[in-house]
Amino acid sequence: MQEQKDNSLFDKSNAEEQDSLDWAKEAYEKLKKQQEEKKKSILVQESKELKSNDSFSNAFEASSLDNSITSNDQSDVKENASENKVLDSEEPSLGEFDKTFTWSAKVLEAQGRKVENISLDEINWLSRLQQGLEKTRKGFVTDLLDKFGDDPLTPETLDELETLLLRSDVGVDATDQIINALRKRLNEEVLDSKEGLRFLKEQLCKIVDQPIKNSGKTLLMPSENSLNIWLIVGVNGVGKTTTLGKLANLALRSGFSALIAAADTFRAAAVEQVKVWGERSGVSVVANETPNADPAAIVFDAIGAAKSKKIELLLVDTAGRLQTKNNLMEELTKVRKIIDRLAPEANVESLLVLDATQGQNGLSQAMSFAKSANLTGVVITKLDGSARGGVAFAVSSQTNLPIRFIGAGEGIRDLRPFNSFEFVEALLADS
Numbered sequence: 001m002q003e004q005k006d007n008s009l010f011d012k013s014n015a016e017e018q019d020s021l022d023w024a025k026e027a028y029e030k031l032k033k034q035q036e037e038k039k040k041s042i043l044v045q046e047s048k049e050l051k052s053n054d055s056f057s058n059a060f061e062a063s064s065l066d067n068s069i070t071s072n073d074q075s076d077v078k079e080n081a082s083e084n085k086v087l088d089s090e091e092p093s094l095g096e097f098d099k100t101f102t103w104s105a106k107v108l109e110a111q112g113r114k115v116e117n118i119s120l121d122e123i124n125w126l127s128r129l130q131q132g133l134e135k136t137r138k139g140f141v142t143d144l145l146d147k148f149g150d151d152p153l154t155p156e157t158l159d160e161l162e163t164l165l166l167r168s169d170v171g172v173d174a175t176d177q178i179i180n181a182l183r184k185r186l187n188e189e190v191l192d193s194k195e196g197l198r199f200l201k202e203q204l205c206k207i208v209d210q211p212i213k214n215s216g217k218t219l220l221m222p223s224e225n226s227l228n229i230w231l232i233v234g235v236n237g238v239g240k241t242t243t244l245g246k247l248a249n250l251a252l253r254s255g256f257s258a259l260i261a262a263a264d265t266f267r268a269a270a271v272e273q274v275k276v277w278g279e280r281s282g283v284s285v286v287a288n289e290t291p292n293a294d295p296a297a298i299v300f301d302a303i304g305a306a307k308s309k310k311i312e313l314l315l316v317d318t319a320g321r322l323q324t325k326n327n328l329m330e331e332l333t334k335v336r337k338i339i340d341r342l343a344p345e346a347n348v349e350s351l352l353v354l355d356a357t358q359g360q361n362g363l364s365q366a367m368s369f370a371k372s373a374n375l376t377g378v379v380i381t382k383l384d385g386s387a388r389g390g391v392a393f394a395v396s397s398q399t400n401l402p403i404r405f406i407g408a409g410e411g412i413r414d415l416r417p418f419n420s421f422e423f424v425e426a427l428l429a430d431s
């Protein structure tokens with residue numbers, strides 16, 4: 001980590017800048033070549049499939065018709081899950097060699113990545129993250145960079161920084177931590193604006209990294225060859241189902257087998273929505289169409305299906321619940337009990353989804369959820385539409401829950417594991 005931070009994107013000599021540009025060019029050429037080769041192989045594949053008489057339409061029918069199953073019919077799960085494969089219709093494509101590309105490449109390079117190992121997916125995600133955080137940046141960083149200017153930092157700059165941090169929902173605790181650290185440095189030595197900015201980034205990373213460090217797991221991913229159950233919880237409309245769909249797809253693209261439990265039976269259209277995500281990802285869905293069916297019973301069936309098929313990741317969609325609705329809280333507790341009883345050996349994660357556009361309001365929800373759901377982590381969604389991306393720091397400092405994934409768009413690939421370095425660089429990008 002330390003190495004990454006010393007490699008601040010802002011702190012480069014001209015020669016280093018040129019090296020970075022060369023690195024980005026090389027990366028661009030490599031990805032371009034890769035994409036052309038892929039296109040060629042798809043063309044060859046398509047002409048083969050045309051010859052082999054309609055196999056494409058068969059596969060399509062299989063995924064659109066059989067992807068939902070009732071909880072009573074587990075034999076279907078087996079057949080379906082054996083076809084557990086990624087339907088990759090939403091492959092990103094390489095854009096122009098522009099400022100956004102070079103910025104994304106720089107972020108990867110700064111983390112010690114090699115040109116040979118980077119993917120279009122990563123570049124694409126970083127570009128989106130950077131663009132997605134534009135609103136937060138406009139209300140925070142642009143002013144901040146202006147305030148920092150070219151002169152050494154002064155106590156007045158810190159006062160202004162404090163206001164800016166609070167305004168972008170960073171929260172009182174995290175803001176205090178940052179300002180105190182900066183003040184301490186400032187008392188010890190003169191800080192020029194470049195070093196001030198580097199130090200600020202380091203402090204921001206420290207805040208979001210702390211709960212991750214405390215959890216003992218740098219990256220949350222399913223354990224191979226064992227059952228992992230991830231409960232997706234949060235109040236209504238925050239993006240639970242969308243997140244679950246994106247996670248299913250990410251899991252499959254990463255080589256894990258997955259299954260979805262449609263345990264939100266509270267809202268009529270919820271099961272349908274989960275099925276659509278299941279279809280898009282090529283992941284089977286365990287559901288029960290009966291209105292207000294018992295979510296715990298669906299989870300019960302889903303665990304049975306997951307075990308018999310040796311599924312590695314079971315994703316559980318839950319109803320949007322409000323802290324005032326005690327019955328919904330009880331339901332969540334019941335689901336959790338079923339999991340603990342039926343699959344005590346499973347690695348259970350309870351991920352709270354928070355909508356970044358709600359800023360710190362989402363935090364009180366986090367607190368009230370903690371009890372019923374034994375929360376283990378947070379997913380922050382809608383960073384693309386939010387001016388309150390700073391909430392990530394408030395979440396980390398006030399809940400001590402690790403941020404595991406972030407969502408920045410409605411597309412199936414618009415979710416990635418949280419990486420503090422990338423997040424902070426995207427937030428403070430000077431473009």
Ligand SMILES: Nc1nc2c(ncn2[C@@H]2O[C@H](COP(=O)(O)OP(=O)(O)OP(=O)(O)O)[C@@H](O)[C@H]2O)c(=O)[nH]1
Pocket residue numbers: 234235236237238239240241242243264267270319320321381382383384385407408409410414
């Ligand atoms: N822009 C943007 N929209 C998102 C993101 N994640 C989810 N959404 C949108 O937010 C809306 C609500 O998403 P859902 O996934 O249905 O939310 P939910 O929490 O499951 O909602 P309930 O089941 O009603 O509680 C949808 O229109 C999603 O497309 C994101 O990262 N960015």
Ligand SMILES: [Mg+2]
Pocket residue numbers: 240241242264270317318320
């Ligand atoms: Mg939902």
